């Protein structure tokens with residue numbers, strides 16, 4: 001029966017099919033998360049106890065100081081100031097408080113930023129392999145996702161292909177650096193070229209193109225790599241962020257949209273984003289997360305430990321014959337599947353108690369993704385399984 005639900009929503013669910021299929025299998029796995037034989041590399045979820053600083057901050061700020069402590073909260077001035085100071089220090093851009101919109105994570109930041117500027121029938125360019133939900137969010141607004149491929153194995157920003165994909169209906173381009181799942185950080189020169197493309201394309205248009213910069217992993221950087229925001233190179237760029245990565249506490253949701261002072265039509269955008277947050281179902285972080293933000297801003301998982309885990313995974317899998325991409329940032333290592341059918345290879349690994357995310361879930365068949373948020377014990381225990389699976393694949397390919 002199709003009459004029961006919204007046509008737009010039915011269409012929006014279509015790109016999620018491989019993800020939902022995978023999730024069903026994954027939920028069988030997490031039915032027993034304490035099974036000592038399970039090695040879970042699927043998602044950017046924690047596999048160690050939460051950082052004590054997070055617990056301390058939440059306990060401290062849970063105690064009400066006045067009657068309105070848990071009243072409705074939108075973007076509270078104290079939390080906005082924490083974000084503003086952090087952004088100015090990290091990017092050297094003089095953001096204003098009025099242009100920072102606190103959201104429940106990058107998820108809501110992306111959704112509300114899009115909702116503020118796109119209309120049904122608009123085209124939104126996204127880069128593939130993408131974060132799983134871009135297409136669904138775009139389709140959910142009756143807009144059209146336009147896919148531009150990022151090519152293995154360099155995973156460079158495909159500026160020329162983006163330029164070729166722009167049409168009079170293009171309204172937004174989503175760029176994610178450091179990139180999930182390749183771990184690539186786009187260099188300044190490429191972002192500059194992209195900015196020039198979008199500036200030229202937006203000229204003489206009544207409805208300009210917005211660049212949505214998904215910076216979820218901008219503080220998960222390896223090897224002293226620096227992150228550069230595309231906001232330096234395009235006036236109509238919005239910065240979208242989540243604290244879910246540095247805190248590795250994605251269930252405690254807080255993030256933001258930030259607009260740079262050089263953004264044209266700021267007044268209209270402020271109103272549109274506030275309205276988008278309202279119609280998206282009050283898409284602001286809860287009161288407690290906002291109070292705690294001053295403390296949480298200072299907290300981060302141990303990036304050096306994450307980098308050591310990356311190096312270990314790369315070395316051990318490389319020695320077994322796997323081809324893996326060394327990430328410059330993010331939580332992830334992308335690995336070429338020894339079988340063309342990545343879902344079949346993920347099943348081989350699962351039979352050995354090792355769970356990875358097959359590329360079919362993120363538009364990159366022939367690859368799979370490992371999350372480095374697994375703990376060191378899981379890495380250690382997974383190695384015989386990785387070895388058995390690549391050996392079994394070799395036998396299958398040979399036969």
Ligand SMILES: Cc1ncc(COP(=O)(O)O)c(C=O)c1O
Pocket residue numbers: 044104105106107108131176180214216242243244245250255
């Ligand atoms: C590229 C990218 N963008 C956005 C998000 C959403 O982050 P959050 O769930 O913290 O809002 C994620 C989470 O995995 C991501 O990988």
